[in-house]
Amino acid sequence: MSATEDQPQDVDGDPQTERLALGVAARLSRYLQVLTQARKMGKTTISSKELAEYTQVNSTQIRRDLSGFGRFGKRGVGYAVDGLVEAIREILRTAGQHNIALFGAGNLGTAIATSDMFADHGFRVVALFDADASKVGTVVGPHTVRSADDLEAAVVSDEIVVAVLAVPSEAAQELADRLVAAGVKIIFNYSETLLQVPPDVTAHTSSPAIDLLYALYFYLA
Amino acid sequence: MSATEDQPQDVDGDPQTERLALGVAARLSRYLQVLTQARKMGKTTISSKELAEYTQVNSTQIRRDLSGFGRFGKRGVGYAVDGLVEAIREILRTAGQHNIALFGAGNLGTAIATSDMFADHGFRVVALFDADASKVGTVVGPHTVRSADDLEAAVVSDEIVVAVLAVPSEAAQELADRLVAAGVKIIFNYSETLLQVPPDVTAHTSSPAIDLLYALYFYLA
DNA sequence: TAGATTGTTAATCGATTAACAATC
């Protein structure tokens, strides 16, 4: 499956058939993060100026990004929070439920399994695995820990799209290989290992230290 | 402290006095992430092509980014991993130790406190706080949990630059306010709350679900 | 030497922003 060749020809004015530029997709995701929180805080309306303050994105840029897909705002008022959340989900084509398999029932895995941070965005942890036999069968939040041996069967039966790895560095690559073989396309890696995956699989290695370094630069400079 | 006005005038060819563009600083940080892991795996030399595979950044871009600051590579060979790590640290002016205060001794806080993910990049967790009196005094990894009441004193005496929040959403904003008042300039927030901080403080709210959504888009589209 | 890879140019492409008419 070649990501570039399979695309239909660019059709101006029909964003449904076009793949968003990296930057646009990244910014729309950020807007969604802020909008979701704003909604929780009871806000029903938000202006591009307010969005700009929270996202560090220029307000013109925000209006421009949105107006490429429709007329979502009301002049003099702003954007309806609920409506904009739905609109962006449509644009990103990520409305609906997406199932996650979580690997590792240690401190980090437990923190993830018992948090609701994914739920707000349509993700659901449907299976929690651990390689340690003594942990298999124990209960962590709403989950009963399963053996990592069951991984291949679970990916198919639970329609798993995303795998989240909260395992020791040494275990990450082998797990990634098995997940790729089983058909998982997105791997979110919380270990430090740089994963090697085929081009059609996305592996994201989280690195809070690097994010901090980046923030630190702008403080020190 | 105005971030824009205080800058010296641009002096071409003297990057020491210039603030890096956002994109350059972000990419240099990514290179550092890969280089650090490459070094751990025993690699002594790396080409721009290899770096490109791991960072998803075009190899020409990488050479261009680096050559703006010096002649770090050897034609026909590549870059010395050790040398490049040091060079980038110099460019980012983030060499040396930076002290972190960690808040929250729950599952996430414990995971962070017992991991060495920060150590590789010169960060050191020097204090672990929790608001729960029953946790104060208990030992978590190399740390004894301290009362959050001690925060202000610790920021000064431990020379804390960065605060990492692994606390419930409800507690995040109040903690942030106290940290700002105490002089902390960078807050790394693992709760879902959007923090309100003054312009001279950087607040980064981690959102794995949003990162996943972004990755999902490019898989679905 | 032959092969590989850097450093750098020059051209292109897309992102960013100020400004303002439209309109709620």
Next chain:
DNA sequence: TAGATTGTTAATCGATTAACAATC
């Protein structure tokens, strides 16, 4: 109506990339 904010244009600015000579 008066004030506010969107949607959109037009101009600028910076990021990206192909290509290749220099050189290890």
